[in-house]
Amino acid sequence: xxxxxxxxxxxxxxxxxxxxxxxxxxxxxxxxxxxxxxxxxxxxxxxxxxxxxxxxxxxxxxxxxxxxxxxxxxxxxxxxxxxxxxxxxxxxxxxxxxxxxxxxxxxxxxxxxxxxxxxxxxxxxxxxxxxxxxxxxxxxxxxxxxxxxxxxxxxxxxxxxxxxxxxxxxxxxxxxxxxxxxxxxxxxxxxxxxxxxxxxxxxxxxxxxxxxxxxxxxxxxxxxxxxxxxxxxxxxxxxxxxxxxxxxxxxxxxxxxxxxxxxxxxxxxxxxxxxxxxxxxxxxxxxxxxxxxxxxxxxxxxxxxxxxxxxxxxxxxxxxxxxxxxxxxxxxxxxxxxxxxxxxxxxxxxxxxxxxxxxxxxxxxxxxxxxxxxxxxxxxxxxxxxxxxxxxxxxxxxxxxxxxxxxxxxxxxxxxxxxxxx
DNA sequence: TCTGGGGTCCTAGGACCC
DNA sequence: TCTGGGGTCCTAGGACCC
Numbered sequence: 001x002x003x004x005x006x007x008x009x010x011x012x013x014x015x016x017x018x019x020x021x022x023x024x025x026x027x028x029x030x031x032x033x034x035x036x037x038x039x040x041x042x043x044x045x046x047x048x049x050x051x052x053x054x055x056x057x058x059x060x061x062x063x064x065x066x067x068x069x070x071x072x073x074x075x076x077x078x079x080x081x082x083x084x085x086x087x088x089x090x091x092x093x094x095x096x097x098x099x100x101x102x103x104x105x106x107x108x109x110x111x112x113x114x115x116x117x118x119x120x121x122x123x124x125x126x127x128x129x130x131x132x133x134x135x136x137x138x139x140x141x142x143x144x145x146x147x148x149x150x151x152x153x154x155x156x157x158x159x160x161x162x163x164x165x166x167x168x169x170x171x172x173x174x175x176x177x178x179x180x181x182x183x184x185x186x187x188x189x190x191x192x193x194x195x196x197x198x199x200x201x202x203x204x205x206x207x208x209x210x211x212x213x214x215x216x217x218x219x220x221x222x223x224x225x226x227x228x229x230x231x232x233x234x235x236x237x238x239x240x241x242x243x244x245x246x247x248x249x250x251x252x253x254x255x256x257x258x259x260x261x262x263x264x265x266x267x268x269x270x271x272x273x274x275x276x277x278x279x280x281x282x283x284x285x286x287x288x289x290x291x292x293x294x295x296x297x298x299x300x301x302x303x304x305x306x307x308x309x310x311x312x313x314x315x316x317x318x319x320x321x322x323x324x325x326x327x328x329x330x331x332x333x334x335x336x337x338x339x340x341x342x343x344x345x346x347x348x349x350x351x352x353x354x355x356x357x358x359x360x361x362x363x364x365x366x367x368x369x370x371x372x373x374x375x376x377x378x379x380x381x382x383x384x385x386x387x388x389x390x391x392x393x394x395x396x397x398x399x400x401x402x403x404x405x406x407x408x409x410x411x412x413x414x415x416x417x418x419x420x421x422x
Numbered sequence: 423t424c425t426g427g428g429g430t431c432c433t434a435g436g437a438c439c440c
Numbered sequence: 441t442c443t444g445g446g447g448t449c450c451t452a453g454g455a456c457c458c
Contacts, residue, residue, distance in 0.1 A: 034444035041444070057443040075444090102440045187438050218450060220438080247446050254441095296443055308433090343445090432455080439448080 002112035007146040011134045013104035014042035018073045030071040086131045099236045120162035139164040143234045144227035147184040167230040175203035185224040248273040249343020256339045265342040274318040283314035285348025289328040294340035305332030
């Protein structure tokens with residue numbers, strides 16, 4: 001049986017999450033800020049209409065925000081994760097074939113047929129009823145086209161949040177209205193290349209020369225072109241999301257100069273990442289450590305240090321990994337610079353075997369022979385700060401979180417299991 | 423001074439995504 | 441004063457081997 005893809009995408013997800021608890025903000029402009037209140041990472045439609053753009057630095061837009069009385073929230077990832085989970089559960093109750101693509105998006109495989117848009121609307125209604133988050137649904141023969149269909153569903157009110165693209169029926173005309181840079185998989189660099197080649201919209205990309213695309217945009221680009229033509233190259237991915245690398249990094253609230261302070265930061269990042277590592281039952285083979293000065297301050301001395309350390313054997317043990325990471329740090333640290341960001345990436349993740357499980361360290365950091373570094377962190381930040389930092393709830397190193405959200409309660413009734421009737 | 427060809431593996435960096 | 445964080449995939453080129 002022929003299959004099509006549906007892409008379910010939550011509208012302005014973080015903003016919608018915040019608004020769920022502040023219904024009086026319905027129809028009002030709101031924005032959500034990134035970690036450290038640095039950038040705008042989510043906007044309600046009203047905020048978009050004011051010209052506030054995605055990723056824009058908060059401090060540059062303060063005047064505009066004040067002028068229009070835009071509500072501002074610091075991000076609360078624990079809340080967004082919880083609501084995301086609820087949205088996905090509603091979808092999984094309705095359909096067996098769900099790929100959770102990101103915190104606010106899911107692909108679903110559906111048997112091709114008539115009236116798919118009507119079915120999608122019932123799906124949308126169910127999510128909104130049980131979770132309260134508005135979603136848009138795009139349906140098409142390929143994932144890339146479903147992304148575009150989703151855009152039409154979202155942008156054109158007459159579609160009521162659900163829209164289908166069918167091969168050879170309406171696709172070419174629609175594609176000619178989509179800028180090439182808006183196609184999924186075509187970023188800034190590729191857009192420039194394509195524009196120079198006279199390719200400006202998705203229809204032109206669809207009809208582009210295969211050889212040229214292969215040469216200049218690699219196989220990834222060619223896959224995108226095939227998908228625009230209706231040939232599905234990106235299947236639904238049900239695999240358990242076992243990560244291949246784990247990153248923890250942060251900008252500092254104020255510049256950091258000394259090795260002890262950087263040691264604290266690196267040790268903390270390792271503790272956070274190692275916990276995630278153990279959660280997915282993996283062990284790490286190598287560790288990257290990096291420290292950066294502030295790249296936006298062009299008039300101050302710039303330095304970027306990074307180093308990769310290979311462990312003698314894969315480990316999931318926090319102190320072991322910290323020890324290597326700190327050795328790496330000593331090698332890249334240069335005094336006299338104002339550091340603005342530090343972080344680590346652990347890679348070469350392998351499944352834990354029995355041996356490694358025996359080497360396992362307690363989840364509770366305080367019970368491990370962990371060095372004084374972590375003790376110092378605990379003293380400095382207060383009890384349990386590590387856990388809170390991991391959940392994005394605390395702002396170490398003098399970080400600010402100016403726009404406190406209200407205390408949330410999420411003990412809602414369980415979502416009833418429904419039988420799919422399709 | 424001349425100075426193969428082919429294969430694999432690894433790494434850094436680019437590009438993209440949310 | 442204040443510019444996020446966490447991921448994946450692909451490729452070119454170097455190192456190394458025979």
